Amino acid sequence: MKNHTTLITGCTSGIGLHLAREFADHGHDLILVAPNEEELLALAHELATERGVNAMVIPKDLEREGSAAEIFEEVQQAGIQVGILVNNAGQGFRGKYWDLHPDTDDAMINLNIRAVLRLTRLFLPAMVARGRGRILNTASIAGFEPGPTLGVYHATKAFVLSWSEALAVELKDTGVKVTILCPGPTDTDFFPKADMVDVVAFQKGNLMAPQDVAKAAYQGLADEDLLVVPGVANKLLIAARRFLSEEAQASLNEKMYRKVPPEKQTRQRGDMENKAAEAGVR
Numbered sequence: 001m002k003n004h005t006t007l008i009t010g011c012t013s014g015i016g017l018h019l020a021r022e023f024a025d026h027g028h029d030l031i032l033v034a035p036n037e038e039e040l041l042a043l044a045h046e047l048a049t050e051r052g053v054n055a056m057v058i059p060k061d062l063e064r065e066g067s068a069a070e071i072f073e074e075v076q077q078a079g080i081q082v083g084i085l086v087n088n089a090g091q092g093f094r095g096k097y098w099d100l101h102p103d104t105d106d107a108m109i110n111l112n113i114r115a116v117l118r119l120t121r122l123f124l125p126a127m128v129a130r131g132r133g134r135i136l137n138t139a140s141i142a143g144f145e146p147g148p149t150l151g152v153y154h155a156t157k158a159f160v161l162s163w164s165e166a167l168a169v170e171l172k173d174t175g176v177k178v179t180i181l182c183p184g185p186t187d188t189d190f191f192p193k194a195d196m197v198d199v200v201a202f203q204k205g206n207l208m209a210p211q212d213v214a215k216a217a218y219q220g221l222a223d224e225d226l227l228v229v230p231g232v233a234n235k236l237l238i239a240a241r242r243f244l245s246e247e248a249q250a251s252l253n254e255k256m257y258r259k260v261p262p263e264k265q266t267r268q269r270g271d272m273e274n275k276a277a278e279a280g281v282r
Helices: 015-027 038-050 067-077 100-131 152-168 212-224 231-239 246-256 271-278
Strands: 004-011 030-034 055-059 081-086 132-136 176-181
Touching: 004 015, 004 100, 015 030, 015 212, 030 038, 055 067, 055 271, 067 100, 067 176, 081 100, 100 132, 100 152, 132 152, 132 212, 152 176, 176 212, 176 246, 212 246, 212 271
Parallel strands: 004 030, 004 081, 030 055, 081 132, 132 176
Antiparallel strands: none
16 A cells, blocks of 8 residues: 555645645655645645655645546646545534525535545546555544534535445445545544534544544555544444434534533643644654
C-alpha cells in the first residue's frame, strides 16, 4: 500500500489534515484537495520538508458542480496514478429543518454525497482495471442513527455508510478494497463551522483528538477493514442501536446537540488536538 499515491479531500484541518500527515509518515506521495490554496501550499511544504514526500495541491471547492471532473483532469494531465482515494471532506449545519435556508441542504448534499460519488466514479475504474486500490470514505457514527437538529447531516452520512457497504460487495474479487471511517465527536473545525462548540457533544462528550482518528483510519485501511469506529465509547454507541428504538436514538442525539450554559463550557476548539500534539502524537 505504501507505493500508492493518495488523494485526500478536506485535508487542511481536522481529520483530513492528520490523515495527510499519517499517509506521509508511511511514505505516500499525496494529492491534496481543499478550497484554500495558501493552506494547501503550506501543508505541501510541511510534508515535503518534514516527511520527505511529494505533494501536489489542487485548490477546489467540492460543493461546486464540475469540480470533481476538474480534479480528475488535473491529475490525468500530471500523469499521476491514484492508488488510494480518501473522500474526507464534509460539513454539517445545526437547526430545526424548517428554520434552515434551503441552500444548507444543497451544501451538505453536494459536499457530503455528490462529491464522494463523482470522485469515486472517476478514479475507481482505473483501480479496477489495475486490480488494486483502496477507497477510504469518511462517514460518521451519525450515519447509524437519526439526529434531530442535524437531520440532513445524519442522513448524508447514512448515505455514505450504506453506499460504501454496497460498493465493497460489488468490488469483491477486484483487488480494490473499501474502508468506511465512522468517527464520533472529534476536535475539528466541524464544530465551530456548524456553530456547535457550545453543545453537549463537544463540551461534555467523549471528544477524540483528530490524530487518534487518523491513525485508526490508516490502520484500518492497511488491514482492509470495512468499518473503522475509533474509540470504545463510539463502538458502544453503535452497539446500543440494537437495543434502542429509533425514537430513543433520536432523543439521545437531540440532547447531545443542546447548548451548554456559558458558565459550564470548559472546552475550546483545539484542546484535544493540541494535547495530543504535546504528547507527541503526530
